[in-house]
Amino acid sequence: MYNDRNKKILRQILRKEMPKGENILWQRLRRKQLGYKFFRQYSISKYVVDFYCPKLKLAIEVDGISHEGKFEYDKNRQEYLASVGIHVERFNSKEIFENIDDVVQTVYFSCKRLEGNE
Template sequence: MERKMFYGAKPDIFFKAKWLRENMTEAEKLLWKQLNKNKLGVRFKPQHPIDIYIVDFYCHALNLAIELDGESHRNSKEYDQDRTCELENFGIRVIRFNNSEVFQNINKVMAQINYVIRECRIDKDST
């Protein structure tokens, strides 16, 4: 069975995702410059709807979501954990970074993303 791309996301989620793409945070813009145009050998989409959620960046080929946690996330660790659990129930691997990590050491963030991409490819090839 082919994996679904949006996992039942409703039209209002798509409108919100479009707005978020047009109004990315500075950290999202910086990371998007690194992920855009298949620079890592896989395609990521920014602000991608999945069910009732919108993930910051999503690679459909690897079922991989990247989430950036900003200032508004400091008091929402439980929500983030629940959200990650829900996404993982769809078979999506989620990796998270703080905005400060992106600003202070984008090379380290990219190295971690590359590592996870390699892991995902190995997992995909072994199934």
């Protein structure tokens, strides 16, 4: 169910061609800077999420140009992830470009809240 080997090539392409907003957020999430291990372009069943913390079952999605016109897909993915107990935080690229510190703080507080629910 998690990190499907069949999606390995897709995940590699997505990491290599990461949009700027995702890259900016990744620089703040990587190497346990918030105290939690995040993976980027992580597959869960048939879906690939932008960032994922397995310990907390927290997925982070960055909505940008690649998400335009994909409302139904995003809705189905959100419903599936919720059905398997994964919490999803969504941000748009504009939020990241204009308020990265607020975005990171929101992620941090989500981590702390979810850690308390373990």
